[in-house]
Amino acid sequence: MSEAILLVGGKGTRLRPLTTHTPKPMVRAAGVPFLAHQISRAAAAGVTRIVLATSYLAEVFEEHFGDGQREFGLKLVYVTEAEPLGTGGAIRNAAEQLTAGPNDPVLVFNGDILSGVDIAELVRQHHLSRADVTLHLTRVPDPRAFGLVPTDPDGRVLAFLEKPETPEQIVTDQINAGCYVFTRSVIDAIPTGREVSVERETFPGLLSGGGLLHGVVDSTYWLDLGTPAAFAKGSADLVRGLVDSPALPGPVGDALVLPGAQVSPRAVLSGGSAISEDVHVDDGAVIESSVLLPGARVGADAVVRNSIIGSHAQVGARTVLDGVTLGDAARIGADNELTTGARIACGTDLPDGSLRFSPGTMACTPHLGAVPQTVPVRV
Ligand code: GTP
Numbered sequence: 400m401s402e403a404i405l406l407v408g409g410k411g412t413r414l415r416p417l418t419t420h421t422p423k424p425m426v427r428a429a430g431v432p433f434l435a436h437q438i439s440r441a442a443a444a445g446v447t448r449i450v451l452a453t454s455y456l457a458e459v460f461e462e463h464f465g466d467g468q469r470e471f472g473l474k475l476v477y478v479t480e481a482e483p484l485g486t487g488g489a490i491r492n493a494a495e496q497l498t499a500g501p502n503d504p505v506l507v508f509n510g511d512i513l514s515g516v517d518i519a520e521l522v523r524q525h526h527l528s529r530a531d532v533t534l535h536l537t538r539v540p541d542p543r544a545f546g547l548v549p550t551d552p553d554g555r556v557l558a559f560l561e562k563p564e565t566p567e568q569i570v571t572d573q574i575n576a577g578c579y580v581f582t583r584s585v586i587d588a589i590p591t592g593r594e595v596s597v598e599r600e601t602f603p604g605l606l607s608g609g610g611l612l613h614g615v616v617d618s619t620y621w622l623d624l625g626t627p628a629a630f631a632k633g634s635a636d637l638v639r640g641l642v643d644s645p646a647l648p649g650p651v652g653d654a655l656v657l658p659g660a661q662v663s664p665r666a667v668l669s670g671g672s673a674i675s676e677d678v679h680v681d682d683g684a685v686i687e688s689s690v691l692l693p694g695a696r697v698g699a700d701a702v703v704r705n706s707i708i709g710s711h712a713q714v715g716a717r718t719v720l721d722g723v724t725l726g727d728a729a730r731i732g733a734d735n736e737l738t739t740g741a742r743i744a745c746g747t748d749l750p751d752g753s754l755r756f757s758p759g760t761m762a763c764t765p766h767l768g769a770v771p772q773t774v775p776v777r778v
């Protein structure tokens with residue numbers, strides 16, 4: 400196996416406001432762009448060339464990673480869709496840059512999946528089964544939120560089922576884990592020049608046309624980092640070593656502090672928190688299972704739990720945040736309290752002592768316009 404396509408062109412709407420200025424795969428998890436974890440894992444599994452299928456904020460990727468040789472020891476190639484073509488359209492578009500022959504395997508990764516899957520084993524299974532496409536499947540405790548992928552005892556995919564609506568429709572706990580091995584010629588058969596969903600169109604189409612789709616159930620770590628809560632958890636799990644990444648920029652532990660961060664010795668960091676460069680954390684602050692992006696500031700005695708603090712965002716003294724996503728350069732003044740899913744748009748400025756989260760109450764301000772799932776209320 401030497402070639403892969405990485406899908407990184409989505410708009411990342413579920414992760415807003417973190418994706419306002421940064422494409423989702425470039426948001427830092429455990430101190431480095433999330434994509435670095437995926438690329439380094441692929442390199443460790445023997446991938447030597449990756450085509451990055453970009454679209455949204457496309458230029459950011461090459462500016463950061465260049466040709467990939469120095470950082471990862473593999474070759475990175477970039478293709479850009481003028482208009483996003485969906486997952487299948489993006490794979491087809493990226494094929495222009497593949498060097499693999501028609502019968503060769505090509506790995507395809509979604510750019511927002513953190514997993515411990517054995518990539519080399521997936522490719523081995525692809526060769527053994529002689530499948531058109533081999534899919535990594537993972538088991539989830541509650542399959543109701545996912546499309547389901549039942550297989551027969553030999554691993555042959557039987558169907559791609561929509562999200563189940565009744566208990567009877569939950570025929571398996573296996574779901575598509577967003578990592579595939581395609582036989583190259585199958586990619587070339589995807590229609591060009593239009594939007595195609597690999598999950599909704601390509602795979603069901605192959606199945607109904609008699610194609611062989613092989614599912615490999617791998618029960619190692621798996622997480623879709625598409626939402627803020629999942630992103631914070633994924634970052635913390637990387638820091639704590641619950642999933643391996645050659646790109647982790649420090650030892651596994653209870654917190655990761657990058658060089659150039661200034662953390663008071665009287666602050667308490669725990670739960671796999673990741674503190675980027677140029678971050679300031681003042682006396683008595685408590686940071687638990689959170690991600691602090693470059694240039695963020697947390698004031699004295701503030702508490703930040705299960706939260707993501709955007710680049711150059713500020714949290715005032717004694718403010719408590721739990722499950723909050725603060726956009727880049729947003730400022731929450733001192734003595735505020737925000738919890739459970741609140742998202743604050745980039746550049747928002749909330750004064751000192753003005754906010755207490757109150758479930759069920761709505762207070763939309765122009766600042767908060769695009770984002771509130773839960774909304775802070777003036778007291
Ligand atoms: P949401 O808007 O929050 O659903 O996120 P998303 O835009 O990333 O979509 P989704 O999570 O369904 O995408 C799965 C993977 O495919 C991600 O790595 C995306 O970057 C990627 N992706 C989705 N749509 C496109 C597309 O049109 N073009 C390219 N190149 N990649 C895409």
